[in-house]
Amino acid sequence: MVSAVNSAPVFTKINESGRVVIPAALRQQMGIKAGDSVLMEVEDGVLRMESHRARIRRIQREIAQFAKPGILASDELIAERREEARQEEEEIARDEAARRTGWPKADQVA
Numbered sequence: 001m002v003s004a005v006n007s008a009p010v011f012t013k014i015n016e017s018g019r020v021v022i023p024a025a026l027r028q029q030m031g032i033k034a035g036d037s038v039l040m041e042v043e044d045g046v047l048r049m050e051s052h053r054a055r056i057r058r059i060q061r062e063i064a065q066f067a068k069p070g071i072l073a074s075d076e077l078i079a080e081r082r083e084e085a086r087q088e089e090e091e092i093a094r095d096e097a098a099r100r101t102g103w104p105k106a107d108q109v110a
Helices: 023-030 052-064 073-101
Strands: 036-044 045-053
Touching: 036 052, 045 052
Parallel strands: none
Antiparallel strands: 036 045
């Protein structure tokens, strides 16, 4: 399990090929093991390392603030697309009616 508590600084050296050993205690605290993917980035000169799993959880927490309780984003998206399709069908029907009657098309009406 990943701990939310910050650990004490740990000093290590970078070897000739640019590798750094992450001490076991830090790996355990981060919830990473050999073969896991990590993301590294530099922020204001500080190297930040995050496990793939931790990044997903963090992004999920950040996005959760936009979620509407009891409403699935997929259902909301489908409803929006259906409404757009309905409006397009109405416009096509108006254009078709205009074509038959000689009236201007919907996009030509001011």
